[in-house]
Amino acid sequence: xxxxxxxxxxxxxxxxxxxxxxxxxxxxxxxxxxxxxxxxxxxxxxxxxxxxxxxxxxxxxxxxxxxxxxxxxxxxxxxxxxxxxxxxxxxxxxxxxxxxxxxxxxxxxxxxxxxxxxxxxxxxxxxxxxxxxxxxxxxxxxxxxxxxxxxxxxxxxxxxxxxxxxxxxxxxxxxxxxxxxxxxxxxxxxxxxxxxxxxxxxxxxxxxxxxxxxxxxxxxxxxxxxxxxxxxxxxxxxxxxxxxxxxxxxxxxxxxxxxxxxxxxxxxxxxxxxxxxxxxxxxxxxxxxxxxxxxxxxxxxxxxxxxxxxxxxxxxxxxxxxxxxxxxxxxxxxxxxxxxxxxxxxxxxxxxxxxxxxxxxxxxxxxxxxxxxxxxxxxxxxxxxxxxxxxxxxxxxxxxxxxxxxxxxxxxxxxxxxxxxxxxxxxxxxxxxxxxxxxxxxxxxxxxxxxxxxxxxxxxxxxxxxxxxxxxxxxxxxxxxxxxxxxxxxxxxxxxxxxxxxxxxxxxxxxxxxxxxxxxxxxxxxxxxxxxxxxxxxxxxxxxxxxxxxxxxxxxxxxxxxxxx
Ligand code: ABU
Numbered sequence: 001x002x003x004x005x006x007x008x009x010x011x012x013x014x015x016x017x018x019x020x021x022x023x024x025x026x027x028x029x030x031x032x033x034x035x036x037x038x039x040x041x042x043x044x045x046x047x048x049x050x051x052x053x054x055x056x057x058x059x060x061x062x063x064x065x066x067x068x069x070x071x072x073x074x075x076x077x078x079x080x081x082x083x084x085x086x087x088x089x090x091x092x093x094x095x096x097x098x099x100x101x102x103x104x105x106x107x108x109x110x111x112x113x114x115x116x117x118x119x120x121x122x123x124x125x126x127x128x129x130x131x132x133x134x135x136x137x138x139x140x141x142x143x144x145x146x147x148x149x150x151x152x153x154x155x156x157x158x159x160x161x162x163x164x165x166x167x168x169x170x171x172x173x174x175x176x177x178x179x180x181x182x183x184x185x186x187x188x189x190x191x192x193x194x195x196x197x198x199x200x201x202x203x204x205x206x207x208x209x210x211x212x213x214x215x216x217x218x219x220x221x222x223x224x225x226x227x228x229x230x231x232x233x234x235x236x237x238x239x240x241x242x243x244x245x246x247x248x249x250x251x252x253x254x255x256x257x258x259x260x261x262x263x264x265x266x267x268x269x270x271x272x273x274x275x276x277x278x279x280x281x282x283x284x285x286x287x288x289x290x291x292x293x294x295x296x297x298x299x300x301x302x303x304x305x306x307x308x309x310x311x312x313x314x315x316x317x318x319x320x321x322x323x324x325x326x327x328x329x330x331x332x333x334x335x336x337x338x339x340x341x342x343x344x345x346x347x348x349x350x351x352x353x354x355x356x357x358x359x360x361x362x363x364x365x366x367x368x369x370x371x372x373x374x375x376x377x378x379x380x381x382x383x384x385x386x387x388x389x390x391x392x393x394x395x396x397x398x399x400x401x402x403x404x405x406x407x408x409x410x411x412x413x414x415x416x417x418x419x420x421x422x423x424x425x426x427x428x429x430x431x432x433x434x435x436x437x438x439x440x441x442x443x444x445x446x447x448x449x450x451x452x453x454x455x456x457x458x459x460x461x462x463x464x465x466x467x468x469x470x471x472x473x474x475x476x477x478x479x480x481x482x483x484x485x486x487x488x489x490x491x492x493x494x495x496x497x498x499x500x501x502x503x504x505x506x507x508x509x510x511x512x513x514x515x516x517x518x519x520x521x522x523x524x525x526x527x528x529x530x531x532x533x534x535x536x537x538x539x540x541x542x543x544x545x546x547x548x549x550x551x552x553x554x555x556x557x558x559x560x561x562x563x564x565x
Contacts, residue, residue, distance in 0.1 A: 060339055066303075080095065086115070124365040176238065
């Protein structure tokens with residue numbers, strides 16, 4: 001009996017397993033492929049694909065293993081490298097479009113590529129979802145009607161920057177940017193915000209590929225609080241030049257973008273002639289602002305894993321001993337959540353389409369119907385992802401917290417947070433200043449009254465008095481003895497004119513020393529005029545008289561004897 005029971009138990013188990021296997025196979029047969037396109041920058045200005053591609057692949061596996069999402073479909077991705085170059089990115093998009101199967105959505109990263117891809121994709125009724133595009137220009141719904149992103153817009157950093165300027169009472173700032181739409185639109189937004197806060201953008205510099213002159217101009221124009229927006233490769237060039245120009249240290253504060261990998265300045269770069277140590281020296285004490293890209297807390301996210309598990313799984317896939325140099329590592333949670341966002345939106349779309357006896361696999365580049373359904377579903381997608389709460393604003397943007405970090409001895413330390421929603425700014429007060437205190441925003445101009453030394457003034461006045469007395473004595477002598485022959489021959493009237501001129505010039509000494517310690521600045525205009533008149537009159541009389549005497553002597557010595565009489 002017992003043996004029979006064991007056998008029937010075994011049978012039940014085997015038949016159950018066989019049934020499950022058959023069901024799975026049956027289910028597998030029915031599964032249709034749903035293909036998305038992927039554009040990943042594996043090198044170039046932002047090599048975010050290095051970490052974002054493995055994160056996307058991981059998310060695709062997780063979504064496909066999730067029985068409740070797109071149960072009759074298997075999400076599959078075809079992708080290529082854009083090198084963060086717009087031309088190549090557009091070529092990759094066209095290849096994805098023209099090579100079957102049809103791509104129902106496109107994932108993209110790197111703003112300069114996404115701008116081109118999102119503008120072109122709308123012509124094929126394609127929804128574009130960016131995991132790594134920060135350009136504020138992409139928030140323009142009229143220009144990019146089918147664009148969404150899990151990456152927050154770069155304008156998110158600006159309110160945080162303004163709060164820091166206000167905290168340290170900086171009223172004069174300078175900007176330096178790489179000439180790309182992503183950075184131009186960020187700086188324009190910053191300019192508007194600082195203007196509203198009563199802060200002046202005193203110096204604006206931009207450069208295409210060589211920041212040498214831009215950095216020099218910052219120094220020349222006495223920039224102290226400098227906001228730099230550029231890609232990571234340009235950041236190395238800018239700080240190499242800042243090192244050469246000595247535009248760092250206790251007088252300067254740099255603010256740059258915080259999404260570079262932690263050890264970005266150590267990356268070997270043949271385009272600069274600075275060592276990593278020199279860059280570290282120039283970077284000491286700078287601040288970065290960046291959105292908080294990893295969900296804070298240990299609550300499990302939509303995939304069932306928390307952020308620790310996510311990082312652990314991603315690190316295993318990256319096979320990189322040092323993730324701080326892997327491009328796009330900070331943005332990998334955004335890439336992971338982008339796949340979940342599109343899977344949830346497609347799932348919702350499929351449910352809606354089924355009500356109309358349609359299906360996602362009927363998607364066609366010329367048919368707007370399914371695109372509209374996906375668009376509506378994307379708009380209402382909300383979930384807790386590894387990057388935090390994922391939801392899209394009317395511009396397709398995300399709203400997140402920002403964090404401020406400072407580099408000390410080559411390592412970034414957190415200095416504060418800013419919550420855009422509640423306008424809540426938290427500053428830890430642990431920042432370190434090279435000069436012991438925050439530097440002023442410009443060269444301080446302290447007015448100091450420079451006055452003539454009283455000892456010198458009075459002694460000169462004494463000498464002038466002696467001169468004047470001597471002059472008066474000579475005049476009296478001239479007048480009283482003018483009938484004496486030798487005096488009469490020496491032209492006493494002209495001598496008196498010379499003496500009068502000298503006395504007036506000596507009087508000038510008294511007026512010359514009258515500065516703010518003796519008279520009020522209100523009478524300076526009159527005083528200056530009087531001085532000018534005195535010296536001009538005294539000199540004219542003195543020199544004029546002397547010249548007329550010399551002229552007479554000259555005439556006498558050069559005349560013929562007869563004429564002399
Ligand atoms: N956080 C990376 C953003 C890259 C870009 O906007 O091009």
